[in-house]
Amino acid sequence: MTNRKATHIPGLDELINGGFPDGTINLITGPPGSAKSLFGIEYLYNGARFDDEPGIYLSLEESRESILRAASSYGLQFETFEKEGKAYLIDLGKMRVECSTSEELEWGLASFETLQDFLKNHLSFSGAKRLVLDSLTAVGVYYKSSELLRRELFKFSRFLRDANITTILISEVTGSGDSRYGIEEFIADSLIKLDYESATGEYRRTLTVKKMRFTKHDPLKHPFLIMDNGIEVSPDEVIG
Numbered sequence: 001m002t003n004r005k006a007t008h009i010p011g012l013d014e015l016i017n018g019g020f021p022d023g024t025i026n027l028i029t030g031p032p033g034s035a036k037s038l039f040g041i042e043y044l045y046n047g048a049r050f051d052d053e054p055g056i057y058l059s060l061e062e063s064r065e066s067i068l069r070a071a072s073s074y075g076l077q078f079e080t081f082e083k084e085g086k087a088y089l090i091d092l093g094k095m096r097v098e099c100s101t102s103e104e105l106e107w108g109l110a111s112f113e114t115l116q117d118f119l120k121n122h123l124s125f126s127g128a129k130r131l132v133l134d135s136l137t138a139v140g141v142y143y144k145s146s147e148l149l150r151r152e153l154f155k156f157s158r159f160l161r162d163a164n165i166t167t168i169l170i171s172e173v174t175g176s177g178d179s180r181y182g183i184e185e186f187i188a189d190s191l192i193k194l195d196y197e198s199a200t201g202e203y204r205r206t207l208t209v210k211k212m213r214f215t216k217h218d219p220l221k222h223p224f225l226i227m228d229n230g231i232e233v234s235p236d237e238v239i240g
Ligand SMILES: Nc1ncnc2c1ncn2[C@@H]1O[C@H](COP(=O)(O)OP(=O)(O)OP(=O)(O)O)[C@@H](O)[C@H]1O
Pocket: 030, 031, 032, 033, 034, 035, 036, 037, 038, 039, 172, 226, 227, 228
C-alpha cells in the first residue's frame, strides 16, 4: 500500500484515498483569491500538527508576516511549530538578497536553480517531509523562453523526486486551462483545481481533483467553504 500525506482538510482526504502519495509533486491551480495559499498553509500546518512531520513553506509572493497573519486569522499559530523545528515559513525575497545572481537581483526574481541550492541545504537540516512552493507562477516569470522554463522545471521536479519530499506547487491559472505553462500538469503527479463560480447567481467555491497518479480518486466538482478555521470540502455534494 502507498504511504500518503493526509491534508487533514475536512472532506478532502476521502476524495483522494487518504492523501498525497509520499514523494509526489502535486499541483494546486486556480484564479486569484481561490484559496490556493490557504490550501498550502493548511497542508503544511496540519502535517506538523497531526502527523509530527516538519515542512517548509517557500513564499515568493507574500512576505512571511503576511502568511503568518493569514494563518493566524484561521487560528493556525505557526510560530509554535517554528520554535519546535516543525515548520519553516520562508520568505524568498530575503533569500534572493543573500544568494541571487545579479540578474535575479536586478529583476527581483528567483530561478529553479536558486531554489534548488537553497533547498539542498535546508531539506537535510530541517528533516522536512512536506514542501509548499507559492508560487510556481512567480518562478516562471524568470525565464525568457518557454523551452528553457520546461527544461528547468523538469530538472527541478527530478530534484524534488530524488529528495523524496511530498510537494505542493501552487500555480495561478485563470480561465478554463489546467496550467499556466502547458507543461506542469504533465510533470506533476496530481492536479487539484480550485475555482469559484457565480453563473447561477449564487457565489460558490469549488474543488476538482483532475488527476492523481497511484490513486483511485473522485474526479467530480465539489463545493467548498472557507470557515473560521479554514477550508471545508463537501464530498457528498456535487456540482454538475
Ligand atoms: N472567513 C472567510 N470566509 C470566506 N472567505 C474568506 C475568509 N477569509 C478569507 N477569505 C478569502 O479567502 C480567499 C483565499 O485567499 P488565498 O490567499 O488563499 O487565495 P489565493 O488563491 O492564494 O490568492 P492569490 O492568487 O491572490 O495568491 C481570499 O480571497 C480571502 O478574501
